[in-house]
Structure formats: structure tokens, C-alpha cells
């Protein structure tokens with residue numbers, strides 16, 4: 545709560561069990577931090593809006609063009625990519641902003657930088673969600689976060705609402721070697737154990753596999769939690785290269801603030 549206030553969240557309030565029961569009669573809690581300004585957005589619509597605003601400002605967006613090499617030649621960067629027809633082409637730029645998520649370390653490697661030496665290696669960490677049958681979704685009306693665990697790999701499995709009113713739990717967190725977005729049904733027990741302590745109305749059979757995502761973590765297994773890296777690599781001899789590495793949650797929430805940071809680095 546102190547950290548939240550320090551971050552400028554003015555409406556945080558410590559509430560006791562009775563106050564919790566008035567807000568959310570179906571959850572079990574001895575106390576809670578109430579955060580009335582917490583909210584959810586439609587991420588797809590947000591992306592569409594940002595895309596439209598970028599196009600309006602003259603941006604060119606090239607989907608399905610895969611960057612396969614980057615060279616630095618003193619006058620900026622030559623970025624080689626494979627176009628949708630499978631041909632290799634290249635583009636020259638003075639500023640290169642690397643925000644390639646799970647592949648952002650690979651983009652850095654293209655420039656001959658050893659990502660392990662500078663802590664830029666990405667360790668993919670999967671997060672799955674399970675949803676609850678519609679009848680029980682209405683039992684909770686807000687996002688409910690349990691207290692964070694000591695060995696923090698993510699926020700811990702929490703209860704979120706979707707814009708259409710469904711109740712969803714997740715994400716869990718486990719490191720993966722390959723990138724697939726399946727949800728393992730066998731993980732239902734882990735979800736049940738995590739939420740059963742504060743959602744007593746839930747039965748194991750209420751849980752259904754929902755969706756999964758993969759975080760681009762720079763925190764290796766067992767390491768302490770790492771902050772985002774947003775760096776103009778001028779000290780490494782790469783003027784004009786801005787790296788955004790390890791942009792996991794809450795990267796979407798903070799995307800506009802990150803963009804402001806990048807803008808100020810360029811200016």
C-alpha cells in the first residue's frame with residue numbers, strides 16, 4: 545500500500561473483513577487493500593486505436609515482415625527482413641527501436657552483442673488462464689489479487705473479470721523451452737488450490753482451460769525480480785539503438801508511459 549501511494553495511486557484504502565464482505569460477499573478475507581481506480585481495458589480495441597493514430601501520423605506498418613539481421617555501419621542501422629513473399633530486403637534507419645518481445649534479445653545478438661554478458665537474455669515464461677462457468681462468474685464483481693508470494697515470478701494467480709463479465713483465473717508462471725500457447729488441463733489443480741482459499745464457492749469442476757501467453761522474462765529461473773530495460777545503447781557504442789527488453793506485465797498498462805520514455809531518449 546505504501547508503494548502504491550508512492551506511485552501516485554491516491555485512492556488506496558485498507559479495509560477490514562466486514563468491509564470486504566459488504567463489497568464482495570462471496571469472498572473470504574480478513575482484510576484487503578481496496579483500489580477503486582483499478583480497471584480493465586479491451587486490449588484489441590486499444591491496439592486498433594493506437595494503430596489508427598500511428599497511421600494518421602504517417603507511420604507505415606509492415607505486418608508479416610520478419611527481421612532476420614541488423615548491421616550497424618556508422619550512419620545508422622541496416623535492417624534486413626524477410627517479406628511475405630519470402631524475399632530478403634533491407635531498410636536503413638538512423639534510430640532503431642527494438643521492442644520485439646520474445647525475440648528482442650535476438651535482435652540485440654544480430655549486432656554482435658553478447659546478451660548473456662549484459663543481462664538481456666530472454667527466458668520465456670508461460671502463463672495460463674482458467675475460466676469459470678457462467679453461473680458462478682457473477683459471484684465476484686471485481687479483480688481480486690491475493691498477497692504476493694515471496695518468490696515472485698508474476699503477480700500470482702488472481703481473479704480477473706473480462707469485459708463481458710466472465711470470471712477468469714491466472715496467470716500461473718512456468719519457464720518453457722518451446723513456444724506453444726496450449727493450456728494444460730492437468731494444471732487445473734494448481735489453479736483450484738490457489739483460489740480456493742479466498743473463493744470458497746468454487747468447485748474443482750467449475751474450472752475450464754481458457755488461454756495462455758508467454759512472458760519475455762529477463763529474470764532467469766531462481767533470480768530476483770527484474771525491472772524493464774529501456775536503454776539508449778550509446779554507452780555500448782550503438783548510438784540510435786533503443787532497446788526495450790523484458791517488457792512483461794504490466795507492459796500493456798504502461799505502454800504509453802514507455803513510449804514517452806522512448807520519445808524523451810530520442811529528444
Ligand SMILES: Cc1cc2nc3c(=O)[nH]c(=O)nc-3n(C[C@H](O)[C@H](O)[C@H](O)COP(=O)(O)OP(=O)(O)OC[C@H]3O[C@@H](n4cnc5c(N)ncnc54)[C@H](O)[C@@H]3O)c2cc1C
Pocket residue numbers: 609610611612643644645646647648670671672715756757758759788791792793794795796797798
Ligand atoms: C499471460 C500474460 C498476462 C499479461 N497480463 C497483462 C496485464 O494484465 N496487464 C498488462 O499491462 N500487461 C500484461 N501482460 C504483458 C503484456 O502483454 C506485454 O507487456 C506487452 O504485450 C509487451 O508489448 P511489446 O510490444 O513490448 O511486445 P509484444 O507484444 O511481444 O510484441 C512484440 C512484437 O514484435 C514482433 N516480433 C518479434 N520478433 C520479430 C522479428 N524478428 N521481426 C519482426 N517482428 C518481430 C512480434 O511478432 C510482436 O508482434 C501479460 C503478458 C502475459 C504473457
